[in-house]
Amino acid sequence: MDSALLDDIISRLLDFRNPRPGSARQVQLSESDIRQLCTASKEVFLQQPNLLELEAPIKICGDIHGQYGDLLRLFEYGGFPPEANYLFLGDYxxxxxxxxETICLLLAYKIKYPENFFLLRGNHECASINRIYGFYDECKRRFNVRLWKTFTDCFNCLPVAAVIDDKILC
Structure with a gap:
C-alpha cells in the first residue's frame, strides 16, 4: 500500500477527534481505501505467526466493539502508535x-507499524457472529455486502493468540 495514501487515511480517521458529545459522525473513506486497507493488512497478518511472541512493555486492550470514540480516547490516554506498543485482543x-472507523484505524496502524501494533482475532471477527450483531448491517448500509466479505477474508488471517515475555498468554 502506498505510504502517502496510508498516512492520508490515518489522518482522515484521526481528524474525527473532538466531535460533539453524543455524535457519531462518520469518517469519509472510500470503498477503495477500505479494500486497500484489508488487502495490505491481510498480507501483514500472513507474514506473521498465528501465535505472536511479544515483549513488554506493551499495552493490552480488550473489546472495542465499534466504539470509535473510546478507541481514540484510549490512544489519547496511552499514546498514539508508535509512541506505545499495543496488543488488541479482538472484538473490534x-x-x-x-x-x-474502528477497524479501519486499527488495520491502518497494523500496516504502518507491523512490529509495534498487534491485533488478535476475537469471536466477533467471525462471519457467523458479525453477520448477526451489526457489522454486516453497517457494511451493507454504508457500502455493500462485497465489502463485508472483504473484511471476512481479512479477519480469517488474524492471529489467534499471543505470549508476552514467555509468561502471559493472551
Missing amino acids: VDRGKQSL
Whole structure:
C-alpha cells in the first residue's frame, strides 16, 4: 500500500477527534481505501505467526466493539502508535455505531507499524457472529455486502493468540 495514501487515511480517521458529545459522525473513506486497507493488512497478518511472541512493555486492550470514540480516547490516554506498543485482543466490530472507523484505524496502524501494533482475532471477527450483531448491517448500509466479505477474508488471517515475555498468554 502506498505510504502517502496510508498516512492520508490515518489522518482522515484521526481528524474525527473532538466531535460533539453524543455524535457519531462518520469518517469519509472510500470503498477503495477500505479494500486497500484489508488487502495490505491481510498480507501483514500472513507474514506473521498465528501465535505472536511479544515483549513488554506493551499495552493490552480488550473489546472495542465499534466504539470509535473510546478507541481514540484510549490512544489519547496511552499514546498514539508508535509512541506505545499495543496488543488488541479482538472484538473490534459489532454492537457500536462505528465499527468501520474502528477497524479501519486499527488495520491502518497494523500496516504502518507491523512490529509495534498487534491485533488478535476475537469471536466477533467471525462471519457467523458479525453477520448477526451489526457489522454486516453497517457494511451493507454504508457500502455493500462485497465489502463485508472483504473484511471476512481479512479477519480469517488474524492471529489467534499471543505470549508476552514467555509468561502471559493472551
